[in-house]
Amino acid sequence: MQLLQTTDKDFSVKFQTLVSDRREATVDVSGTVREILADVKVRGDAAVKDYTSRFDRYNPQSLHLSETFIAEQAAQCSADVKAALELAAERITAFHQKQLPQDIGYTDTVGVKLGLNWVALSQVGIYVPGGRASYPSSLLMNALPAKIAGVERIVMTVPMPRGEINPAVLAAAQVAGVTEIYGIGGAQAIAALAYGTESIAPVDKIVGPGNAYVAEAKRQVFGIVGIDSIAGPSEILVVADSQNNPDWIAWDLLSQAEHDPSAQSILITDSEIFAQQVIAAVEQILTNLATTEVARASWQNHAAVILVSDLAQSIPLLNQLAPEHVELCVDNPQLLANQIKCAGSVFLGRYTPEAIGDYLGGPNHVLPTARSARFASGLSVYDFLKRITYLECNKQALQTLGKAAVTLAEAEGLPAHAGSVSVRLQ
Ligand SMILES: NC(=O)c1ccc[n+]([C@@H]2O[C@H](COP(=O)([O-])OP(=O)(O)OC[C@H]3O[C@@H](n4cnc5c(N)ncnc54)[C@H](O)[C@@H]3O)[C@@H](O)[C@H]2O)c1
Ligand SMILES: N[C@H](CO)Cc1c[nH]c[nH+]1
Ligand SMILES: [Zn+2]
Numbered sequence: 032m033q034l035l036q037t038t039d040k041d042f043s044v045k046f047q048t049l050v051s052d053r054r055e056a057t058v059d060v061s062g063t064v065r066e067i068l069a070d071v072k073v074r075g076d077a078a079v080k081d082y083t084s085r086f087d088r089y090n091p092q093s094l095h096l097s098e099t100f101i102a103e104q105a106a107q108c109s110a111d112v113k114a115a116l117e118l119a120a121e122r123i124t125a126f127h128q129k130q131l132p133q134d135i136g137y138t139d140t141v142g143v144k145l146g147l148n149w150v151a152l153s154q155v156g157i158y159v160p161g162g163r164a165s166y167p168s169s170l171l172m173n174a175l176p177a178k179i180a181g182v183e184r185i186v187m188t189v190p191m192p193r194g195e196i197n198p199a200v201l202a203a204a205q206v207a208g209v210t211e212i213y214g215i216g217g218a219q220a221i222a223a224l225a226y227g228t229e230s231i232a233p234v235d236k237i238v239g240p241g242n243a244y245v246a247e248a249k250r251q252v253f254g255i256v257g258i259d260s261i262a263g264p265s266e267i268l269v270v271a272d273s274q275n276n277p278d279w280i281a282w283d284l285l286s287q288a289e290h291d292p293s294a295q296s297i298l299i300t301d302s303e304i305f306a307q308q309v310i311a312a313v314e315q316i317l318t319n320l321a322t323t324e325v326a327r328a329s330w331q332n333h334a335a336v337i338l339v340s341d342l343a344q345s346i347p348l349l350n351q352l353a354p355e356h357v358e359l360c361v362d363n364p365q366l367l368a369n370q371i372k373c374a375g376s377v378f379l380g381r382y383t384p385e386a387i388g389d390y391l392g393g394p395n396h397v398l399p400t401a402r403s404a405r406f407a408s409g410l411s412v413y414d415f416l417k418r419i420t421y422l423e424c425n426k427q428a429l430q431t432l433g434k435a436a437v438t439l440a441e442a443e444g445l446p447a448h449a450g451s452v453s454v455r456l457q
Contacts, residue, residue: 032310032334037344049335050351054264054293054401064218064247071222076229082219089194089214094223094230096212101201108202116199116206119391120171126393127176130412141431144423149416151181152257154232156224157209158239158249159189159200161216166240167203168389172396172410173239174207180415185209186234188224190216216241221248225256238414240397259414260407263400264293264329267385268352268374270345270367271309271360273302275381281312283358284334285326286386292328297352299337299345306336346370353404356385373404429455 035045070078076094084090136146157173160166170187177185189200191214204212213231215223227233236257237249249258267287271280284296300306313330317323339345342361349357353373361367364379371377375398378385389396397410424432433452440449 032313032330032336034306034310034336034338036338037340038338046337046348046351049297050402052295052333054295054333058243060243060247061251064244064251067218067244068222068225068248068251071219071228072226075223075227076231079215079219079223079228082217083190083215086217086219087190087192087215089191091191091194091214094213094215094228096201096214098210101204101210101212104196104198105202105205107198112199113202113206115391116167116171116203119168120175120206122391122393123171123175123395124179127179127395127412130176131179132413132416142425142428143432145421147418147420150419151183152177152235152415152417153182154184154186154234155182155415156234156237156239156256157185157187158216158220158224158237158241158245159187160239160241160245161190161196161200162192162242165189165197165200167197167199168396169240170200170203170209171207174204174209176395176410176412177238177415178208180412182415184211184232184234186211186213186224186231188213188215188220190214190220216245218244218248221245221252225252236415238397238410259397259410260399260403262397264291264295266295266297266355266400267358268297268299268349268354268356269358269360270299270342270349271305271358272300272342272362273305274362275305275360277305277308277312278316279381279384280309280360281316283360283384283386284309284313285316285320285330286384286389287356288329288334289320289322289326290329292325293333294325294329295333295335295354296330297335297337297354299339299342299348301339301342303338306338310336342367349374353399353402355398355400355404356388358383358385373402375399375404375409426455 035042067082132149134148138144155177159170174185187209223231224234224237238259240262246261265287269280269283288294288296298309317327320326350373355375357374358378359367360381368377368379376388376394388394395409395411399407433456436452437449
């Protein structure tokens with residue numbers, strides 16, 4: 032963790048170093064991933080089974096998880112977890128249903144009918160990570176927007192290290208209505224979804240977070256299929272004044288640090304005493320946290336506490352960092368929120384810990400990381416929809432517009448374009 036002060040002489044140099052802190056995997060996995068993709072493309076299921084045996088230490092007879100297996104596993108999930116998943120699904124569904132866009136259609140002043148129709152993708156693959164930890168919440172966040180968009184075939188892959196799976200993942204699949212599930216992970220799962228194998232029909236788009244192998248595989252199959260954005264290690268930036276309980280803020284910072292040793296937690300505050308109290312609270316919590324190893328590595332190597340003289344100074348800093356999550360733990364948080372231009376999702380006030388958004392707030396938790404909030408947004412219903420535009424001219428409308436089209440076609444040196452219009456004008 033580094034402590035920066037805006038009044039320091041070298042603040043801007045140190046801040047720029049923080050902004051450009053590249054936290055992706057240091058090992059280049061592109062060669063390994065290329066080999067796995069090529070092998071699965073040629074050998075199909077046999078290759079997927081070989082990699083599953085090597086990386087997940089599991090030798091499945093069939094890659095497909097049967098309805099009976101899914102039901103048996105899901106039944107092991109406690110009633111409390113099932114009820115929480117259902118509440119989460121209800122809230123995520125309600126928020127995402129409001130995103131469904133309207134078609135556009137009108138007739139313009141020259142009589143041309145034109146418009147745009149939203150159409151759901153036909154088949155998508157959802158990657159649910161399952162290596163270091165498993166995330167039933169991510170299944171809901173990926174599958175429910177696809178369902179709401181109207182995707183007909185939703186296929187899910189999830190690795191099963193040593194043949195095991197967290198029952199809550201399959202309970203979440205039941206809640207979300209996902210039935211086509213394969214117990215595979217890593218680059219081999221992405222290859223199977225993109226190219227298809229004997230037992231897995233290919234999809235049109237692959238979404239969902241994963242480790243460096245999964246992210247690189249998605250990058251390499253992009254073009255053959257669509258992908259969502261590449262989700263990197265989690266990030267949180269908390270803007271807090273001294274009126275906060277330092278313990279609360281310390282837990283918030285650690286909630287994202289515990290995801291990954293490369294995760295990043297940043298506190299911006301206007302009180303040096305409060306900053307020191309939060310740092311002490313983090314150290315205290317770390318002594319007794321089950322995920323302490325990961326969280327400590329993230330806190331030690333990537334965290335920062337920034338002291339500003341006025342919290343208004345946090346806004347330009349925040350917009351440069353473009354973090355995945357922002358908490359505004361101040362009175363009147365809306366005043367600061369209105370000035371935010373680059374962030375994945377914003378959590379307002381002292382009673383909205385980011386973790387509520389991770390599970391059941393309603394907005395999606397798959398959000399832009401690594402400063403991509405400068406140009407990207409979180410996963411939504413729009414990721415599962417396409418737009419098809421249309422145009423209909425009648426004879427009179429073509430007479431009105433045709434001459435200019437012929438002029439432009441001739442200016443581009445494309446006589447067949449010009450001809451296809453001019454023959455209709457005679
Ligand atoms: N942004 C989000 O919304 C979000 C949500 C959940 C998880 N995540 C992130 O997703 C990631 C999940 O990673 P994970 O590892 O736990 O699960 P994972 O499912 O992404 O990866 C497991 C797979 O990696 C492959 N693999 C492991 N070692 C390999 C090797 N040496 N060579 C080739 N392949 C190998 C295996 O095939 C295995 O099935 C974490 O970084 C987590 O922070 C992000
Ligand atoms: N915070 C993660 C996205 O950065 C999502 C998640 C899943 N489970 C808990 N958290
Ligand atoms: Zn989280």
